[in-house]
Amino acid sequence: MTFKGIFFDLDGTLINSIDDIADSVNIALKDNGFPIHGREKYFKFVGNGMKKLVERALPLDVPKETILAVYEQVKTEYSKRWNKKTAPYPKIDNLLKELQRKNIIIGILSNKPHDFTEQVVKHYFSEFDFAFVQGAEEPFPHKPDPKLALHIVKKLKLYSQEIIYVGDSDVDMQTAVNANFYPVGVSWGFRSKEELWENGAKFVVDDPMEILALLDK
Known part of the structure; x- marks a missing residue:
């Protein structure tokens, strides 16, 4: 079947946002008397939504009320600095331009809060x-639950088999598998190639423009 649409994850796939995320969480942790983390830790903390990110950054025995309070502060901090260090990955603009030129339907499905x-x-x-x-x-539940992805496909009057889903993590590959999309991993994101293959990737790219080859099959 010919692919008609490509859906993308956002953080770690289209944009490198790890520093602004880490800075926002670390400020909230420090303000509340908790240890902060180095940048590398955040590559594993992210992926399942902002609340889960906060839970992973906090010690295990923290009460639910504290988690919620820190979560609210993280949202406030992130609203101040989401574009301080974040930038699109190289060649992402080139890829999106070429997909539009080819009349491929493009969309973004992220676990980042919608706003x-x-x-x-x-x-x-x-x-x-x-x-x-x-x-x-x-x-809707967060990815890798496919409910939201399938809801979008239905609204667009497409079939799951016509969709490529591009992401950088286990969550993204699992989402694609669960929704019966074609799972494509990117090597420039927050997780390893091994993680992508182990979670169902059928294709892993080192350069955004390599994705175009799938449209010619």
């Missing part, structure tokens, strides 16, 4: 005509 997802995409990718930009939002 931040929209804000970030509008700032960095305003020239592109995405069919949808979707972050984590009630009542």
Whole structure:
């Protein structure tokens, strides 16, 4: 079947946002008397949404009320600095331009809170005509649960088999497998190639433009 659409993860796939995320969480941790973490730790903390990120950054025995308080502060801190150090990865703009030239449907499906997802995409990718930009939002569960992905496919009147899903983590590959999309991993993101293959990737790229080869099959 010919691919008609490519859905992308956001953080670690289209943008390198790890420093702004780490800075936001570390400020909240420090303000609340908890140890902070080095940048490398955050590559493993991210992926399952902002609340889970906060839970992973906090000690194990922290009460739920404290987790929620720190989570709210992290959102506030991130709203101040989401674009301080974040930038699109090289050649992402070139890829998106070529996909639009080929009339491929493009969209973004992220576990980042929906309001931040929209804000970030509008700032960095305003020239592109995405069919949808979707972050984590009630009542849908986070990825890798496929409910939101399948809801979007239905709205676009597409079939799952017509979709490539591109991401940088186990969560993204699991999402693609669960939704019956074609799973494509990227090596420039927050996780290893091994993790991508182990979680169902059928193709792993080192350069964004390599994704175009899938459209010619």
